[in-house]
Amino acid sequence: MVSDFFFPQSGGIESHIYQLSSKLIDRGHKVIIITHAYKGRTGVRYLTNGLKIYHVPFFVIYRETTFPTVFSFFPIFRNIVIREQIEIVHGHASLSSFCGEAILHARTMGLRTVFTDHSLFGFADAASILTNKLLKFTLSDVDHAICVSHTCKENTVLRASLDPLMVSVIPNAVVAENFRPLSYNSRGLDQVPTSPAEQRPPPTSIGPDDTITIVVISRLFYNKGTDLLVAAIPRILALNPNTRFIIAGSGPKAIDLEQMLERNVLQDKVEMLGSVRHEEVRDVMVRGHIYLHPSLTEAFGTVIVEAASCGLYVVCTRVGGIPEVLPQHMTTFAKPEEDDLVVATNKAIAALRSNKVRTDRFHDQVKMMYSWRDVAERTERVYQGITGDISPEEFYGYYPGQGWEASGDRVRSFALIDRLKRYYGCGVWAGKLFCLCVVIDFLIYVFLEMWFPRANIDIARSWPKKPPAGKTRASTAARNSR
Structure with a gap:
């Protein structure tokens, strides 16, 4: 999970990330959270249930949002992803610089990505136009998007020019x-x-x-x-x-x-x-x-x-x-x-x-x-869909009379040429700028792989987990019989 917005700051996004992560851990997944350093919180912290938080020291400019640098986050992000053996990167919030950059870097590294939008934006004022263009850059190569309401889905599909079948609606919840x-x-x-x-x-x-x-x-x-x-x-x-x-x-x-x-x-x-x-x-x-x-x-x-x-x-x-x-x-x-x-x-x-x-x-x-348990189950299904654990027809839906091959682009390819094609269609000038960013990001990744090989990065130990109750009873019975 990657976002600029997390505890100790309070809010709906912060609570959503924490509760979803906790329930995913309960369902047997390993989850870490990457956010920026807050006052008094830097480095690595642990929360309840073994949830690990990386507080990365970056310059905050406005409302706890870090200054967008596009590339400077890549070395730290790559190190964390390799250390923790991450397979899926899930970003939250349109205005989070960490979220957009992490999705770009994750795709460059060959990882599956998911984005959750928690906000609504307009289309007329300058701030919204800029935000929408940056969101289009972020979501041009994302595997799947999640919105917290149907209104939010309509807004995100229009802002980022997404295929509606690539956006799921999973609401928030409360404890x-x-x-x-x-x-x-x-x-x-x-x-x-x-x-x-x-x-x-x-x-x-x-x-x-x-x-x-x-x-x-x-x-x-x-x-x-x-x-x-x-x-x-x-x-x-x-x-x-x-x-x-x-x-x-x-x-x-x-x-x-x-x-x-x-x-x-x-x-x-x-x-x-x-x-x-x-x-x-x-x-x-x-x-x-x-x-x-x-x-x-x-x-x-x-x-x-x-x-x-x-x-x-x-x-x-x-x-x-x-x-x-x-x-x-x-x-x-x-x-x-x-x-x-x-x-x-x-x-x-x-x-x-x-x-x-x-x-x-x-x-x-x-x-x-x-229920947060229901939210975690539905989010887990999104992960299964983008990783191929369930078939594309089952995940995206198959309609009689419509060939699946017409929608084959929903399964995102990691090939650089395919990624550039997706970014190039983002605008006359913006498309070329986005392609340049992707190429530079790829070259940085090649440089990091050559000069800072993966073999030199220590793998972090996972938080120990209790075995399920059924296994515990079985092992106790076996021990008693011996």
Whole structure:
């Protein structure tokens, strides 16, 4: 797994990589993660379940993204891949420099590659145009792509000019046990509290004078709808006096929220917690009744699944892949506009006060809908498809009357001439530049193979694994018989 975004930074991509890697290890695979060095974290680290992390020291330019150098990452990447005997390189996130460079280098080394897209991008502004062109460069030679929603798939197919059959949709998931409502255990609600945050039982009903708490947990950036939040909060509080907000998160828009609170004298109605760690998110969520998610663009929105799992009623904008995430009875949708967001929040407050919503059932329903084990199984099938463990007809699908040979290019060749043909079609000037990059990358690889041969690289020992339970019992029985 390769990405610029990983722990200790918190976020949906970081959690996705960690949970997917852990479940793949449980299924018998060896998984390592390559990311850049964070403050206080360099070199090699180990996490739970023997998950090894390589924190590579590279210069970070913006929002934990490393400076793109194209070629300087290759020697370190090659050394890690050979040391760990890697067969598949799986990159995450369009804006990750490490991801794009690792996929290029992996293909040069003859490794199979997979890319997972977690974001949506437009087609009009300069930043999106540049990002889309770089994504086209990254995915021109990738074996398969994964998107977290069908909306994300449509966006990625258009941005990178991909064959839709080469893109699978595998959603995010949550660890439902880590996002329980107040006083919830396997037997249901109203059990013995297990933490200080659970000292009060959840109210069975909300009266007209009871205080309703609205929770917002998000990075405070423009694309997360912070400007909408700044405009909507005073109006929501004016229409609903018995309402308060809890806002957790950090970012450049935090100053706008603080100025709004001072301007409207709402410090006693809005509590700002700043940045919170992922393991603290549940303790913040269970303090509320409604989760407000005013994002302007979102490929999936894992946080709204976490909120629903905690028993919160969700108010969110109808953008991107969000409408695909939760069933209608758990959410109230709004247009990404100030007026509509205020109306939707008022409707949610009224629904809770009239006890029309059974939020106590949300946790068990979310637990049935989303599972990281299911995500790992579906991702494993993608790996089997690109490595030939299952036939191309079974993996990509065969339609009667359509010859398979017409789609033979879906099985990517490692031959340099075939790779250059794929890159050359990326644009009049960009295609030639991309081909030049591929040729230079190949020459660097030849140089590294000659001057730093593989025989001089020590093979790392794999983390010891417990044998399956069946084998353990069999070996114990055999030992006892002897």
